[in-house]
Amino acid sequence: MSKNALVSFKGTKNINTEIQLTGSKSECNRALIISALSDKLVKVENLSNAADTVTLDGILKKLGVESSELGESATLKAPNSTLVDVGPAGTAMRFLSAYLSAKNGNFLLTGTERMKQRPIGILAEALKTIGANISYAENDGFPPLNIVGPLNQKTSKVKIKGDVSSQYISALLMIAPTLPDGLTLEIDGELTSKPYVDMTLDMLAEAGIKHLWNGNSISISAQPFKSSTLVVEPDWSAASYWYSIAALAHEAEISLPALKEKSLQGDSKIQNIMRIFGISTEKTEKGIAISNLGVSLDTDQILDLKTCPDLAQTIIVVAAALGKNMAFTGLETLKIKETNRIAALQNELAKIGVTLTEDNLVYTLNTDGLHFPDKITIATYEDHRMAMAFAPLALLINEVEIEEMQVVEKSYPYFWEDLKKAGFEVKEI
Numbered sequence: 001m002s003k004n005a006l007v008s009f010k011g012t013k014n015i016n017t018e019i020q021l022t023g024s025k026s027e028c029n030r031a032l033i034i035s036a037l038s039d040k041l042v043k044v045e046n047l048s049n050a051a052d053t054v055t056l057d058g059i060l061k062k063l064g065v066e067s068s069e070l071g072e073s074a075t076l077k078a079p080n081s082t083l084v085d086v087g088p089a090g091t092a093m094r095f096l097s098a099y100l101s102a103k104n105g106n107f108l109l110t111g112t113e114r115m116k117q118r119p120i121g122i123l124a125e126a127l128k129t130i131g132a133n134i135s136y137a138e139n140d141g142f143p144p145l146n147i148v149g150p151l152n153q154k155t156s157k158v159k160i161k162g163d164v165s166s167q168y169i170s171a172l173l174m175i176a177p178t179l180p181d182g183l184t185l186e187i188d189g190e191l192t193s194k195p196y197v198d199m200t201l202d203m204l205a206e207a208g209i210k211h212l213w214n215g216n217s218i219s220i221s222a223q224p225f226k227s228s229t230l231v232v233e234p235d236w237s238a239a240s241y242w243y244s245i246a247a248l249a250h251e252a253e254i255s256l257p258a259l260k261e262k263s264l265q266g267d268s269k270i271q272n273i274m275r276i277f278g279i280s281t282e283k284t285e286k287g288i289a290i291s292n293l294g295v296s297l298d299t300d301q302i303l304d305l306k307t308c309p310d311l312a313q314t315i316i317v318v319a320a321a322l323g324k325n326m327a328f329t330g331l332e333t334l335k336i337k338e339t340n341r342i343a344a345l346q347n348e349l350a351k352i353g354v355t356l357t358e359d360n361l362v363y364t365l366n367t368d369g370l371h372f373p374d375k376i377t378i379a380t381y382e383d384h385r386m387a388m389a390f391a392p393l394a395l396l397i398n399e400v401e402i403e404e405m406q407v408v409e410k411s412y413p414y415f416w417e418d419l420k421k422a423g424f425e426v427k428e429i
């Protein structure tokens with residue numbers, strides 16, 4: 001049975017702690033696919049305990065040894081096909097669509113009910129153009145997918161829309177060096193979440209794979225992986241919740257060991273963004289230390305979050321709670337993530353009297369009605385980031401009840417334990 005977390009913080013709101021964050025799920029899930037594609041020539045170190053990574057690791061291990069059932073549900077499965085169930089893991093769904101297309105076998109690739117509403121047509125159609133045998137098991141353009149591999153390459157050039165999810169592009173880039181003719185992707189329109197494509201190319205480079213990025217085209221020729229080790233860094237998206245805690249506390253000194261200022265993860269941009277709320281970041285011998293300087297900067301400019309969509313909830317909730325009527329752009333992809341994150345934010349921010357409204361793709365907070373009741377209950381909509389973005393409000397509100405607390409497992413399973421370590425009370429109810 002799912003439980004709620006009742007979060008509170010008694011006494012002076014001073015936070016002084018050290019938090020060892022788990023590995024980045026984005027880096028891990030790339031490392032796992034690259035390692036599998038290289039037949040384990042590429043090794044992975046510091047694997048995350050994020051559920052999305054544990055799921056992908058489990059699937060790849062089972063695929064490596066046997067062709068048996070890999071999930072729990074059994075809808076529409078052809079008698080001789082292998083069921084692969086990624087649950088809520090978007091990267092696993094997208095990366096495996098490409099990986100399984102290139103692999104020998106007959107697969108039904110599926111996930112949660114929400115996953116079946118998250119579009120995959122752009123990737124599936126690109127794979128079909130390359131020569132993959134893919135069909136939609138339920139609704140056109142959406143998971144589950146029937147995949148019969150290996151693909152028979154018909155072309156090495158494919159045009160793909162860039163503004164819906166960068167994960168489609170990363171998925172194709174990772175299988176590119178294993179395709180007989182390599183791959184050239186022509187990106188159509190603006191590329192969203194670009195740092196994630198950079199991360200894919202950087203990790204491929206560490207594994208010996210060269211690429212050429214020319215204008216809007218990325219080319220990777222057929223080439224072998226080199227023996228190497230991909231060492232996963234701690235998760236910057238998870239670190240962002242510690243920045244919100246610092247921003248909402250009276251005083252804060254938080255050490256985040258092993259985190260790197262200059263990271264493969266685009267979400268390391270939180271360092272610059274949180275300066276707006278008076279949070280400074282310092283490089284230390286151990287990693288990163290953040291502290292609250294108590295001086296906020298101007299919040300007049302429009303903040304574009306296109307390169308770092310996973311930070312949106314963190315930043316918007318902090319801005320709302322600090323009464324900053326900020327405006328944001330680059331939030332278009334939020335509607336197709338774990339939940340419709342725009343609707344979820346609007347519903348939950350209303351509980352503290354804040355509105356988030358859209359006009360011509362500019363989203364604006366209005367905090368004129370901001371108030372902090374003695375207790376609020378936050379719905380999480382099966383979205384880990386809703387839970388983690390709202391829990392820090394316990395520094396301003398007596399009791400914050402977060403529904404379905406287990407959602408955090410997707411990327412940061414020890415989130416509640418870490419809150420306790422920092423002085424929060426977290427009761428399971």
Ligand SMILES: O=C(O)C1=C[C@@H](OP(=O)(O)O)[C@@H](O)[C@H](O)C1
Nearest residue numbers: 026091165166167193196309333
């Ligand atoms: O490639 C990745 O690891 C990710 C890319 C982003 O998705 P989109 O490219 O769909 O924005 C991000 O939101 C997701 O959490 C992880």
Ligand SMILES: C=C(OP(=O)(O)O)C(=O)O
Nearest residue numbers: 088089090091310337338
């Ligand atoms: C959007 C996310 O994940 P995914 O797309 O991989 O499910 C996320 O972690 O915020």
